[in-house]
Amino acid sequence: MAMSRLFSRSDDAPVRAEARYPALVVVSLVVLGLILAIFVFADWLAPYDYRTQSLLKRLKPPAFLGGMPEHLLGTDELGRDILSRLIYAIRFSVLVALGGTMIGALIGTVLGFIAAHFRGLAEEAIMMLADVQASLPFMMIALALIALFGGGFFLFVAIMGFYGWEVFARLTRGVVIAANTQGYATAVTALGAPARHVYLRHVLPNILSVLIVQFTLNFPQVILLETSLSFLGLGIRPPLTSLGQMLGAGRAYLTSAWWIAVLPGIAIFLTTMSISILGDWIRDRLDPTLQSR
Amino acid sequence: MSSRLLLTKLTRGLLTVWLIVTLTFLALNLSGDPIEALVGDQATAEVIAHYREKFGLDRPLWRQYISYVAGIAQGDFGLSLSDQRPAIELIAAALPRTLRLGLTAFVLGLILGVGLGIVAALNRNKPVDRFVMSFAVLGFSLPNFFLGIMLILLFSLHWRMLPSAGDATIWHLILPAVTLGTHFAGTFARFTRSAMLEVLNKQYVVAARAKGVPRPRRVLWHALPNAAIPIVTIIGLKLGDLVAGSIIVETVFAVPGVGRLLVNAVTSRDFALVQAILIMTSITMVLANLAVDAVYALIDPRMRAARSES
Numbered sequence: 001m002a003m004s005r006l007f008s009r010s011d012d013a014p015v016r017a018e019a020r021y022p023a024l025v026v027v028s029l030v031v032l033g034l035i036l037a038i039f040v041f042a043d044w045l046a047p048y049d050y051r052t053q054s055l056l057k058r059l060k061p062p063a064f065l066g067g068m069p070e071h072l073l074g075t076d077e078l079g080r081d082i083l084s085r086l087i088y089a090i091r092f093s094v095l096v097a098l099g100g101t102m103i104g105a106l107i108g109t110v111l112g113f114i115a116a117h118f119r120g121l122a123e124e125a126i127m128m129l130a131d132v133q134a135s136l137p138f139m140m141i142a143l144a145l146i147a148l149f150g151g152g153f154f155l156f157v158a159i160m161g162f163y164g165w166e167v168f169a170r171l172t173r174g175v176v177i178a179a180n181t182q183g184y185a186t187a188v189t190a191l192g193a194p195a196r197h198v199y200l201r202h203v204l205p206n207i208l209s210v211l212i213v214q215f216t217l218n219f220p221q222v223i224l225l226e227t228s229l230s231f232l233g234l235g236i237r238p239p240l241t242s243l244g245q246m247l248g249a250g251r252a253y254l255t256s257a258w259w260i261a262v263l264p265g266i267a268i269f270l271t272t273m274s275i276s277i278l279g280d281w282i283r284d285r286l287d288p289t290l291q292s293r
Numbered sequence: 294m295s296s297r298l299l300l301t302k303l304t305r306g307l308l309t310v311w312l313i314v315t316l317t318f319l320a321l322n323l324s325g326d327p328i329e330a331l332v333g334d335q336a337t338a339e340v341i342a343h344y345r346e347k348f349g350l351d352r353p354l355w356r357q358y359i360s361y362v363a364g365i366a367q368g369d370f371g372l373s374l375s376d377q378r379p380a381i382e383l384i385a386a387a388l389p390r391t392l393r394l395g396l397t398a399f400v401l402g403l404i405l406g407v408g409l410g411i412v413a414a415l416n417r418n419k420p421v422d423r424f425v426m427s428f429a430v431l432g433f434s435l436p437n438f439f440l441g442i443m444l445i446l447l448f449s450l451h452w453r454m455l456p457s458a459g460d461a462t463i464w465h466l467i468l469p470a471v472t473l474g475t476h477f478a479g480t481f482a483r484f485t486r487s488a489m490l491e492v493l494n495k496q497y498v499v500a501a502r503a504k505g506v507p508r509p510r511r512v513l514w515h516a517l518p519n520a521a522i523p524i525v526t527i528i529g530l531k532l533g534d535l536v537a538g539s540i541i542v543e544t545v546f547a548v549p550g551v552g553r554l555l556v557n558a559v560t561s562r563d564f565a566l567v568q569a570i571l572i573m574t575s576i577t578m579v580l581a582n583l584a585v586d587a588v589y590a591l592i593d594p595r596m597r598a599a600r601s602e603s
Contacts, residue, residue, distance in 0.1 A: 135309045136575055137533035139540060147559040147567040148320050224436055228541055231438045232556050258446055265439035273434035
């Protein structure tokens with residue numbers, strides 16, 4: 001099927017732009033671009049500070065539901081501007097997810113290199129730990145670590161950094177072992193280059209694309225994890241805020257002010273859906289075996 | 294599956310559980326003195342000594358480790374620090390609710406997902422297919438806490454049709470089970486669709502059609518069993534999500550199950566209870582994965598042959 005499509009492309013009418021970039025993919029790109037812009041420019045975009053309380057203007061509905069024009073998305077139980085909180089919540093959520101994913105990628109990649117370089121006992125130990133991590137849902141591991149170490153922003157980012165290291169470790173180990181048997185790595189080693197040089201200058205650039213793909217796969221998972229834990233009140237805690245924290249705190253006001261919980265929920269939903277639509281689309285384009293479907 | 298492979302898997306599983314047990318023991322001892330956290334800094338030395346003895350913390354570390362492992366092997370996970378009841382009792386009391394919710398959600402997701410996946414595959418690229426696949430994407434990208442809150446908002450608060458908290462009656466089960474099941478329905482629908490599409494073009498299905506086998510029988514009897522293999526794989530991979538999901542959903546709908554017990558234990562930093570739940574979960578996961586492997590062998594005769602040769 002893939003072949004026939006490849007050949008027929010030149011005969012048929014040229015592929016329309018719409019077919020190459022479906023509307024949903026464009027929308028997803030716009031959403032993610034917006035999230036990125038909010039993450040970078042939160043300080044300029046937010047009309048108020050996310051902690052500023054105004055007890056006289058509590059639980060005001062969004063402007064489009066008859067609220068006040070100066071609080072476009074309404075206010076929460078302490079009279080804080082929801083639009084501003086949402087903007088900063090996006091920044092904190094993305095920050096935690098970026099930090100967590102990066103730490104996990106770093107730990108996993110380093111351990112993968114160690115396993116592939118030393119083999120033997122070190123490899124066994126690292127792979128055994130990877131098995132342990134994979135045998136439990138990470139939510140459980142994260143909850144246990146939180147029970148053990150408690151709250152705090154940096155601690156929480158560090159705990160999120162435990163997510164997915166085992167995937168990076170397995171990936172890296174596999175690719176490095178393969179690379180070590182390939183011509184270029186043995187050639188550089190034979191020329192007398194130290195192992196560090198071979199790995200950093202020659203092997204790492206070769207496996208970087210695999211690692212980056214894994215990074216983009218882990219990132220949305222960490223966002224979901226952060227929002228879930230913050231929703232439970234165990235992740236990002238007040239006075240800081242995140243999308244999950246806003247949603248969890250707003251849950252108490254569902255009857256009187258549903259927008260406090262629903263607006264951050266929509267933000268989370270749009271983010272995760274955009275990432276999964278985009279991920280599907282990229283995978284369909286990259287994987288020729290899926291072309292026929 | 295050959296019994297030897299099963300044995301290898303079982304050994305690996307046991308090793309994993311033992312590692313988790315050891316790691317939690319280390320964590321428990323690294324995390325500082327739980328007694329001080331329990332009695333506060335105002336307590337006298339005698340009170341602290343009494344509690345140390347009660348929890349067995351006055352013995353050398355290796356003796357503690359041995360009795361810890363031995364205790365777990367006999368189902369003794371120690372006392373909950375905040376409640377002072379055996380952790381296993383607290384878990385046993387909460388477990389039926391979690392199982393009921395989890396199983397209902399899982400079966401719901403499986404039936405709905407596989408059904409929708411088949412329908413989508415049979416109507417490939419038609420509006421029905423697009424509709425089902427949109428539902429699938431929606432299903433697995435909606436975070437379950439958000440879906441749960443939206444369902445409460447609509448069905449409990451707005452239309453007042455269903456209760457939003459607790460688990461007293463069968464009606465209480467509906468919203469949490471739908472919340473938890475939607476994610477699985479979405480995932481299963483996608484995988485069933487692609488597995489069915491793969492199989493529907495195979496020669497044996499075409500041959501069955503040429504022979505005049507009616508379509509329902511062709512789909513359910515010839516195609517579906519062959520498509521079941523990737524579906525079973527996904528079931529195994531999704532068990533962890535079921536556990537994680539029920540932690541959230543039980544909190545959203547105030548179901549007093551193991552998930553809520555865990556969240557409360559983490560909130561009150563009752564690590565003794567947390568580690569008990571952690572170890573129980575890991576044992577359950579190992580057993581469940583073994584069961585999935587067994588099902589695998591059961592539905593795929595090739596697997597049996599290929600593996601017993603190697």
